[in-house]
Amino acid sequence: MxxxxxxxxxxxxxxxxxxxxxxxxxxxMFWQCAQFARVTSDVKIRGDAWTWWSQAEGRYERGNAPKEGAIMSFKKTSHNPFGHVAIVSQVVSDREVLLTHANWSRPGGIEHDVRAVDVSPAGDWSEVRVWYAPVGGLGGTTYPVNGFIYADGAPEDEAPQWTAPQIAQAAPATQQPRVIYASMSINPTVFHAN
Missing domain, CATH: 1.20.5 (Single alpha-helices involved in coiled-coils or other helix-helix interfaces)
Incomplete structure (x- = not known):
């Protein structure tokens, strides 16, 4: 590199x-749910949350059973016109999971390990209720869910590619070490070395 x-x-x-x-x-900072899910999960889909389910077809495995690390895909509704996506951080039981997501209880906010319960009559995760901070519990609204998008089975070109850089060996004592300063300015290609 x-x-x-x-x-x-x-x-x-x-x-x-x-x-x-x-x-x-x-x-x-203000996080959108889709932006947060893309950055923090292994599912690398872009666009509004309501489009994730159809975009995942043929690229990722999908299903109606929760798995840790999967994305729960909410359908869009008149009250939720952009849909929603959330990461399953833990499967508690066959009808309860913990979610990590953004932009749900408060605009742009991030919530970790909040409760979501399957309230569908068939127990197929097609309808859920989700913990809502302003009421301090499960909200009163039932949300329709498309299902779960699983990160495993992602195409090679979409799997995380970055690995931590190897630490270089120390320079011989006869050489002066180089200190590199990087600037996170508008022009990130400007570097200064001493």
């Missing part, structure tokens, strides 16, 4: 680490 590629990935990794270190609203 060339230096610019390494520096760009380093800057992106640093930015993501900083973005997850503090609550979203404390930093003034």
């Amino acid at each position: 060339n230096f610019r590629g390494f520096a760009a990935r380093f800057a992106l990794t640093a930015a993501l680490c900083l973005a997850t270190a503090m609550p979203a609203q404390a930093k003034g």
Whole structure:
């Protein structure tokens, strides 16, 4: 990997680490559910949440059983016109999961391990109720669900590609170490080496 590629990935990794270190609203960040799911899961689909289910066809396996790491895909409705996507962080039982998602209880906010319950008559996860912060429990609204998008089985070109860089061996004592400063300005290709 060339230096610019390494520096760009380093800057992106640093930015993501900083973005997850503090609550979203404390930093003034605003996360959409689809953006958050794409960045934090192994499902790399783009676009509005309601389009994820159809986009996943032929690219990812889909089904109606929850699995840890899967994306729960909510249908769009008149009250939820963009749909919603959430990551299954834990399967509690055959009718209950914990979700990690963004932009649900408060605009742009991130919620970790919130309860979602299958309330469908057939027990097929086609309808759910989700924990809602303003009421401190499951909300009163039932949301229709398309199903689950599974990250395993993702095409090779969509699987996570980045691996941590190897630590270089120390320079011999006769050489001065080089310190590299990277700027996260508008022009990220400007680097200064001492």
